[in-house]
Amino acid sequence: MSYIFVIPVLLTLAGLMYFYVSRKPELEPIVGEDLAPVKIHADVPEQTAFTEWESVLIRALDHIYSGAPSSTGNQMTHVYEPPSELARTAIASLVKAFDKVGTLHSSLAAIDNPNVSMKELGDLVTRDPLLSSRVLKTINSPFFRVATDVKSIHTAVNILGLTNLKNLIAFGVMPYALYKDPEHQRMFKTIWQHMNSTAITAAHMARARQDLDSGTLYTAGLMHDIGKLVLILLVKEPEEGELYPQNLDREYERLMATHLQAAQIMAQSGGIPEQLRTLVLSHHLPALLPVSQLECDAQQAKSLTVLFLANQVAKLISPHGTLLDDVRKLDQLDPSYREVVSKQEAREILLSRGLIDDILANTRLVQAALN
Secondary structure (H helix, E strand, O other): OOHHHHHHHHHHHHHHHHHHHOOOOEEOOOOOOOOOOOOOOOOOOOHHHHHHHHHHHHHHHHHHOOOOOOOOOOHHHHHOOOOHHHHHHEEEEEEHHHHHHHHHHHHHHHOOOOOOOOOHHHHHHHHHHHHHHHHHHHHHHOOEEEOOOOOOOOHHHHHHHHHHHHHHHHHHHHOOHHHHOHHHHHHHHHHHHHHHHHHHHHHHHHHHHHOHHHHHHHHHHOOOOOOHHHHHHHHOOOOOOOOOOOOOOHHHHHHHOOHHHHHHHHHOOOOHHHHHHHHHHHOOHHOOOOOOHHOOOOOHHHHHHHHHHHHHHHOOOOOOOOOOOOOHHHHOOOOHHHHHOOOOHHHHOOHHHHHHHHHHHHHHHHHHHOO
């Protein structure tokens, strides 16, 4: 008779153990300025935070879609003006350290398969000692709160989820060890966070439209500013708190090259997969050229427009996960692209609680990986 009472107790204990080990992590409350808030602002309820996101996003789209027809004169000068010979030589030397970036798209495509189970993903991670170490370090960092130290790769992968795992794989191909200067490291973190937010937003838009490859757009988002990660290393003796140059003109004035030119040199060395080159090298063009002047087909024009919009929306999220409300810094879309992706469509797709939750959770992940 005693077995009748013991078995239910054991089953209950097993269920509780499973719950505490496998549950999704709760994000820590804000603890100092270096931590990202759980919500857009740390001290407001979730619904209020989403309402603020909705308000800023609507104003942002109004600004993005209010652009006048492009004038290609001075705007295009630094897009096509060649870098200085000194900058070209320095960039050509630096891109050698980014040789693994060329494998990123194929690496992410291998796991971005709806038929791949989380167990299979865990098995994949266990075969890579460096990735395994990075996964465990991240999930056990103070930025995540789990009931106990996670020692199982499979448990860690289940908690992190596919998007966050892709982020860690992508970070693994970046030569972060090159960034010795603390200010260079800070610039890297800021740009890397923006690239991740762009990737998440672009993939979200592609899935919503259902006529674009979300995997390709995710990788394109992760790589669209790859040239900036190269050019950071050309910023000599940066002052504390110094920002990376905020636009193409300032980039060229400060570094004698733009991140597009750095990406072009990387592409020539095989550092950017062929299917991504148009997106990475042309992601500013929807603000500078009419869609009829793009040297790509209609499908690529759709992808380029989505990437452009994702890039602008991602600028609304600070490196700490707070919401920025100055929409004037966003680039404006040439009116000819309104037929490719309308403002109403963009608004319906981007006003998603799931999207902003994913972006803010990913902000935490990036901080955990880089601390």
